[in-house]
Ligand SMILES: NS(=O)(=O)c1c(F)c(F)c(S(=O)(=O)CCO)c(N[C@H]2CCCc3ccccc32)c1F
């Protein structure tokens with residue numbers, strides 16, 4: 001498995017050596033700047049289906065060495081886009097206890113504490129994620145900005161198990177819960193642009209939707225996300241903390257960011 005990191009000799013400035021798309025166009029994340037925005041009245045509210053999972057269902061919560069991820073059942077999908085986009089997994093990007101800013105997208109240079117991504121693939125055209133991941137109309141990712149504030153009971157549904165996946169490739173089964181509760185209340189207010197995976201291989205295959213309104217988690221919840229995990233395996237002699245797992249904003253080039261709302 002090719003190794004890449006967020007800092008050091010395998011850090012993001014070195015990604016293009018092994019992953020050429022990372023040095024290409026249409027890269028994500030970006031700084032969502034006011035001057036790039038254009039109101040688009042055709043942008044409909046995001047509609048998600050089957051996000052409210054029963055506690056009788058089991059989800060896999062895992063540490064893949066780059067993030068904490070939850071694998072999602074294929075009945076979950078986005079129904080308001082031109083094609084059906086079926087959910088594959090969700091994961092997070094965060095800062096560290098000493099530097100609590102770790103979102104990937106920034107808004108007028110403001111970096112949030114963390115960011116959640118719900119990854120979907122175009123299941124009208126492709127049979128699975130692997131076939132969709134490098135196609136220009138392959139993926140749709142919902143981005144949720146996260147700031148430190150009130151306690152978030154929905155996040156607690158998986159955060160309370162995070163000590164069971166401290167090391168790379170550890171996984172635990174958790175009960176299903178309402179994934180919709182991880183999203184902000186308003187799914188009608190969002191930024192929309194064409195971009196890429198924010199990790200290698202950085203394929204320019206993502207229709208990005210970043211919701212305007214952040215969600216909050218408590219400082220204690222943020223610290224458990226930012227301090228519980230290691231990117232190294234349990235048996236490795238020198239454990240490597242997993243934090244600061246965010247790519248810096250990329251050049252917007254001539255890209256316009258569409259917005260579904262008027263101030
Ligand atoms: N920010 S991002 O671009 O949304 C993003 C990540 F940042 C991220 F870390 C991951 S990862 O956790 O899989 C670790 C490294 O790929 C993904 N995985 C996607 C793309 C790769 C293939 C694949 C296959 C099945 C399910 C999900 C995915 C990712 F899409």
Ligand SMILES: [Zn+2]
Pocket residue numbers: 091092093116117198
């Ligand atoms: Zn991501």
